[in-house]
Amino acid sequence: xKYFLLSLSIIVLTVACSSxxxxxxxxxxxxISSEKxxxxxxxxxxxxxxxxxxxxxxxxxxxxxxxxxxxxxxxKIHFSWDKNNQQAIVKFPKGDSLLVHIGGCYHxxxxxxxxxxxxxxxxxxxxxxxxKWLAKNFLDNGFDTNYLRFISSKQYVLQKDxxxxxxxxxxxxxxxxxxxxxxxxxxxxxxxRTHISISGYIN
Numbered sequence: 615x616k617y618f619l620l621s622l623s624i625i626v627l628t629v630a631c632s633s634x635x636x637x638x639x640x641x642x643x644x645x646i647s648s649e650k651x652x653x654x655x656x657x658x659x660x661x662x663x664x665x666x667x668x669x670x671x672x673x674x675x676x677x678x679x680x681x682x683x684x685x686x687x688x689x690k691i692h693f694s695w696d697k698n699n700q701q702a703i704v705k706f707p708k709g710d711s712l713l714v715h716i717g718g719c720y721h722x723x724x725x726x727x728x729x730x731x732x733x734x735x736x737x738x739x740x741x742x743x744x745x746k747w748l749a750k751n752f753l754d755n756g757f758d759t760n761y762l763r764f765i766s767s768k769q770y771v772l773q774k775d776x777x778x779x780x781x782x783x784x785x786x787x788x789x790x791x792x793x794x795x796x797x798x799x800x801x802x803x804x805x806x807r808t809h810i811s812i813s814g815y816i817n
Contacts, residue, residue, distance in 0.1 A: 669719075672816075676700045676717030683716060687751045701725075714752050718815065721795075725813035726752035734808040735778075735801060741810060745799050748812050757814045760790065761799075770798070778803040793817040 673679075677695060680702045684691050693702040701715040713727040726748040734740055742765060749761035764770055764784040774781035781800040790796070799812040 671720055672718055672722040674717060674719050676715065677702075679716040680714050683752055683754060684714060712752075716754065721815040721817060722755075723813065723815035724753045724755070724757050725811070727809055727811040729807050729809050732803060732806045732808055734810075735803045741801050741808075744810050745812055748810065753812065753814065755816070756794065757796070760794075760796070761812060761814075764796075773798070774800075 677700075680700075681693075684693055684702055684704065691704060693704045695701075696703055696713075699715070700717065701713050704712040704714070706712070710728065710730045713725075713729070715723065715725045717723065728744055728748055730744075734744075746762055746765050749758050749765070751758075753761060761784070764786075769785040769787070770782045771785065772780060773783050779800065779802045781798065783798040784796045786794075786796055793816055795815050795817060797813040797815070799810070802809045802811070
C-alpha cells in the first residue's frame with residue numbers, strides 16, 4: 615500500500631511539473647514574439663517614412679546644396695549649421711555674418727542674408743552693391759544672373775518704405791520661367807544691425 619501511494623505521488627508530481635513547464639513555455643512565447651515586434655517598431659521609427667519622400671518634389675539635401683555653394687565661394691570657408699532653420703551661418707572677422715539656405719521639398723528655395731553694422735542702412739549704394747554680391751555668390755540656377763540683371767537695369771520697385779525697413783520687388787520679364795518665383799530683396803534695421811536679404815524659389 616505504501617508503495618502504491620508513493621508511486622501515485624510520484625506520478626502526480628511528474629504530471630504537475632510537466633504541465634507547469636508547458637505553461638511556463640507557453641507564457642514565454644508571447645513575450646519573445648512581442649519583443650521582436652517592439653524591436654521592429656523601434657527600428658521603423660528611425661527609418662524615413664516612404665510617403666513623405668515620395669511626396670517631395672525636390673531633393674531635400676539642404677545641407678549638401680548650401681555647403682556646396684559656400685565652398686564654391688571659398689574652399690576654406692568656416693560655417694556652422696542651424697538645424698532648426700536649415701541654414702549655414704558664416705561669421706566674418708569684423709562682426710558681420712552671412713546666412714545661406716538652399717533646398718526644399720515642395721519648393722526649392724534660395725535665400726541669402728548679410729548682417730552688418732547699423733550705419734549701412736543709410737548707405738543705399740552699399741546696400742545695392744551687397745545685394746548684388748549676395749545674388750552673384752550665394753544664389754544659383756538662374757536666380758544669380760537674373761537678380762544681377764534686374765538690379766543693374768533697375769528692374770525693381772520699392773514696395774515698403776519705412777524708417778527701419780525697405781522692401782523691393784523685381785519686375786520679371788519674358789526670360790523668367792513660370793515656376794520661378796522672385797521674392798525680391800529687402801533692407802532691415804534690427805537693433806544695431808542692418809540685415810540685407812534676397813530670396814527666390816522654384817515651384
